[in-house]
Amino acid sequence: MTQTVRSRLKASVALAAIFAQLAVTAGPASAFCGFYVAKADAKLFNKSSKVVIARNGDETSITMASDYEGKPDEFALVVPVPTFIEKSQISVVDTKTIDHLDAYTAPRLVQYFDENPCERISSAAALAFDAAPRVAAVPAPAPAAYPGVKVEARYDVAEYDISILSAEQSDGLIKWLTDNGYRIPPGAEPVIGSYIKQKMHFFVAKVNVKRMNELGRAYLRPLQVRYRTNKFMLPLRLGTVNANGPQDLIVYALTRRGRVEASNYRTVKAPSDIDVPLFVADDFPNIYKAAFNRAVARENMHGVFVEYAWDMGWCDPCAAQPMSNRELAELGAQWGPSGNNTIVIRSPMASPADAFVTRLHVRYDSKSFPEDLNFIETGDRENFQARFILHHPYVGARCPAAKSYRASLPGRFKKEAENLAEVTGWPQKDIEARMAASGEPISGAK
Numbered sequence: 001m002t003q004t005v006r007s008r009l010k011a012s013v014a015l016a017a018i019f020a021q022l023a024v025t026a027g028p029a030s031a032f033c034g035f036y037v038a039k040a041d042a043k044l045f046n047k048s049s050k051v052v053i054a055r056n057g058d059e060t061s062i063t064m065a066s067d068y069e070g071k072p073d074e075f076a077l078v079v080p081v082p083t084f085i086e087k088s089q090i091s092v093v094d095t096k097t098i099d100h101l102d103a104y105t106a107p108r109l110v111q112y113f114d115e116n117p118c119e120r121i122s123s124a125a126a127l128a129f130d131a132a133p134r135v136a137a138v139p140a141p142a143p144a145a146y147p148g149v150k151v152e153a154r155y156d157v158a159e160y161d162i163s164i165l166s167a168e169q170s171d172g173l174i175k176w177l178t179d180n181g182y183r184i185p186p187g188a189e190p191v192i193g194s195y196i197k198q199k200m201h202f203f204v205a206k207v208n209v210k211r212m213n214e215l216g217r218a219y220l221r222p223l224q225v226r227y228r229t230n231k232f233m234l235p236l237r238l239g240t241v242n243a244n245g246p247q248d249l250i251v252y253a254l255t256r257r258g259r260v261e262a263s264n265y266r267t268v269k270a271p272s273d274i275d276v277p278l279f280v281a282d283d284f285p286n287i288y289k290a291a292f293n294r295a296v297a298r299e300n301m302h303g304v305f306v307e308y309a310w311d312m313g314w315c316d317p318c319a320a321q322p323m324s325n326r327e328l329a330e331l332g333a334q335w336g337p338s339g340n341n342t343i344v345i346r347s348p349m350a351s352p353a354d355a356f357v358t359r360l361h362v363r364y365d366s367k368s369f370p371e372d373l374n375f376i377e378t379g380d381r382e383n384f385q386a387r388f389i390l391h392h393p394y395v396g397a398r399c400p401a402a403k404s405y406r407a408s409l410p411g412r413f414k415k416e417a418e419n420l421a422e423v424t425g426w427p428q429k430d431i432e433a434r435m436a437a438s439g440e441p442i443s444g445a446k
Helices: 095-105 170-179 188-197 209-215 237-241 278-282 284-298 325-330 400-424 428-437
Strands: 005-007 035-039 048-056 059-066 068-070 076-081 090-092 108-113 149-157 160-167 201-207 223-228 247-255 260-262 266-269 303-311 356-364 373-377 387-392
Touching: 035 284, 048 095, 048 373, 059 095, 076 223, 076 237, 090 149, 095 247, 095 303, 095 325, 095 356, 108 278, 149 170, 160 170, 170 188, 188 237, 247 373, 260 266, 260 303, 260 356, 278 284, 278 387, 278 428, 284 303, 284 387, 284 400, 400 428
Parallel strands: 048 247, 108 387, 266 303
Antiparallel strands: 005 068, 035 108, 048 059, 059 223, 076 201, 090 223, 149 160, 160 201, 247 356, 260 373, 303 356
């Protein structure tokens, strides 16, 4: 195995984790339908992290994945957690499962085809877990000279060495982290101190390169931790301390009742149901990126954007095949009592009844998001998707109605140009030039 690997583990910046790389608006279409054309997934955004949160009552499962590049022995992760974590509450997840959920919920481009104006027949169509090895915990060694710091437990979990820490003093915890190969950036101490005041524990993960080689792993897998807590939240602030510029975070919340929104930041819907020119089909990912950038700017980078909210039992149109029960269970959607005070992996074939997914997209830094993300599960099960729409003109009709239909097209094309200019901020004249080149001239439009 090469010394440098590309990890797709999503855990650092977005989840308040510290990577120790240096140490150890036209009217909407009539329905959610149309032919699916393209999607804009999380890979579009640099410095992005993906986190899956499955929440049922106080049962919480968090799966963390991030694009990490570097030597595996330099990867490290620190995450504040609300309670002590047992070995049975930690596992790894197949990266492909998170990628599938990302594709399934991604903003999408759909297309309709105009009806024959001579026949008025619509041709629009609708489209319609391997847990980590359960090994015994390694007894924690006698505490060293780190004031107020206690190593509660150590676990071997797949390719990771896990430590669970509690602390009473931030300087003691920082000394422990530093002595164990973590370079703590300036400004971290007050943030760590705030988590200590909340009586939070610290989940610390490092790669065991020898075990990684023995397992034949070429990539680091996403880590999942499960626990009970009354707090429905995601810690962000540690990730902003060592971040080089704004970060993108995509949260996929799996719940039973309905849509999830932020309770301490403004939650807004991403641009959607926008009729756009046909050339968008050739450049949709970049166009959606421009639209999201403009939406973020309009919210002064203080918004939490809903990009998808839907019952997991169906999709319309589907940007990817629906998730299987096994995949949803792997991500923590395992509704039902656990029988004790911990969250454990139940049968991956168990049906996650009434699973509802909310995709939230956040661009943040320490100034725009000074607090951790707090969430609330609403009872709203109304479907929403970030959706851009193409309308293909009918070609070849010959009748009096067709003449009137063709005469109306330049005006429609002009409106599509206005829509795209408004949502992206691009000059309308440039958009109109591209439209003319692709067969949508607006000359003669009123």
